[in-house]
Amino acid sequence: AQGKRAGKEICIYAEDEHFNVAQRLTLATDLQQAIRNNQLELYHQPQINLHNNTVEGSEVLLRWQHPTLGFIPPDQFIRIAEDTGVINELSLWVIETTFKQLKELLSHGFQQHKVSINISGKDITMRGFLTKVTNLIANHDIPSHLVNLELTESVMVSDFNLLSELMKAFSNMGVNVSVDDYGTGYSSLAYISQLPFNELKIDKSFILDLVESPRNLTIVKNTIDMAKHLNLTVVAEGVESNLVEQKLRDFNCDIVQGYHYSKPLPFNDYLTWLDNYQKHVINQVY
Numbered sequence: 001a002q003g004k005r006a007g008k009e010i011c012i013y014a015e016d017e018h019f020n021v022a023q024r025l026t027l028a029t030d031l032q033q034a035i036r037n038n039q040l041e042l043y044h045q046p047q048i049n050l051h052n053n054t055v056e057g058s059e060v061l062l063r064w065q066h067p068t069l070g071f072i073p074p075d076q077f078i079r080i081a082e083d084t085g086v087i088n089e090l091s092l093w094v095i096e097t098t099f100k101q102l103k104e105l106l107s108h109g110f111q112q113h114k115v116s117i118n119i120s121g122k123d124i125t126m127r128g129f130l131t132k133v134t135n136l137i138a139n140h141d142i143p144s145h146l147v148n149l150e151l152t153e154s155v156m157v158s159d160f161n162l163l164s165e166l167m168k169a170f171s172n173m174g175v176n177v178s179v180d181d182y183g184t185g186y187s188s189l190a191y192i193s194q195l196p197f198n199e200l201k202i203d204k205s206f207i208l209d210l211v212e213s214p215r216n217l218t219i220v221k222n223t224i225d226m227a228k229h230l231n232l233t234v235v236a237e238g239v240e241s242n243l244v245e246q247k248l249r250d251f252n253c254d255i256v257q258g259y260h261y262s263k264p265l266p267f268n269d270y271l272t273w274l275d276n277y278q279k280h281v282i283n284q285v286y
């Protein structure tokens with residue numbers, strides 16, 4: 001499994017460089033078209049609360065089936081969107097579409113279901129981002145405490161003051177913010193704890209092989225301990241087995257996400273998954 005994983009990584013990097021400047025510009029235009037022509041889709045991956053085994057909510061993950069090139073992984077087209085400035089329009093589309101789906105989740109009876117949305121560092125520096133998100137929350141009548149924004153570590157090294165102001169504003173509105181992919185960048189918990197984050201997501205590279213790696217066990221255990229002392233909710237992404245879940249329970253991790261529970265699913269399939277999960281939990285209890 002190790003070799004397969006390493007091979008996949010290499011392939012991703014090779015494909016990244018596969019797009020030259022001209023192709024990247026074409027893809028950026030295609031992406032704008034895709035936003036307008038509804039060729040993008042939001043998938044949902046459940047997040048499970050380990051303290052009560054209920055579904056805490058879902059992470060929203062963007063999917064793009066390009067008309068001629070086929071499926072392009074989000075890692076690749078997000079970077080192109082960031083480099084060409086398409087990202088702001090894309091992020092606002094993701095946020096608004098997520099809000100519409102959240103309303104559907106609420107009307108299906110999942111009253112406490114949260115949605116976690118990935119946003120880019122380029123959104124933070126966009127003029128009017130806060131106002132636009134605030135208006136979307138108001139217009140769609142969204143309970144703001146059900147909204148979580150995920151920011152990758154790399155954002156943290158940008159403008160501290162700007163980030164700090166924006167986060168305070170979100171925090172005052174009741175919107176939660178998490179640090180995504182924690183451990184892959186250079187920011188320390190000392191630095192992160194100066195900003196009003198609610199949640200820390202430990203990167204899957206530490207979680208995938210957790211049980212076999214004494215090194216990752218140490219890192220993850222101590223990260224969880226520190227994060228919890230700093231009053232951060234801890235999420236582990238990339239949980240693929242029951243053994244890993246057990247370890248994370250031992251370490252008092254709060255929330256888990258990974259293929260062990262479900263791959264990211266199209267919205268309608270996710271609704272079906274939620275119904276089945278609920279039945280399953282109820283059967284376990286009684």
Ligand code: C2E
Binds near residue numbers: 062150258259
């Ligand atoms: P991320 O935010 O760290 O998302 C988690 C990634 O891990 C997702 O990849 C998910 O499919 C994958 N994953 C979840 N559980 C497992 C598991 O058990 N094993 C393994 N091997 N992988 C797992 P995905 O969907 O390909 O997305 C990749 C990245 O693209 C995301 O990483 C995020 O940085 C970015 N991305 C995706 N959607 C959006 C979006 O709407 N906006 C922005 N700005 N970025 C996005």
Ligand code: MG
Binds near residue numbers: 059118150180
């Ligand atoms: Mg994320």
Ligand code: MG
Binds near residue numbers: 181204237
């Ligand atoms: Mg992540």
Ligand code: MG
Binds near residue numbers: 181204
């Ligand atoms: Mg990641």
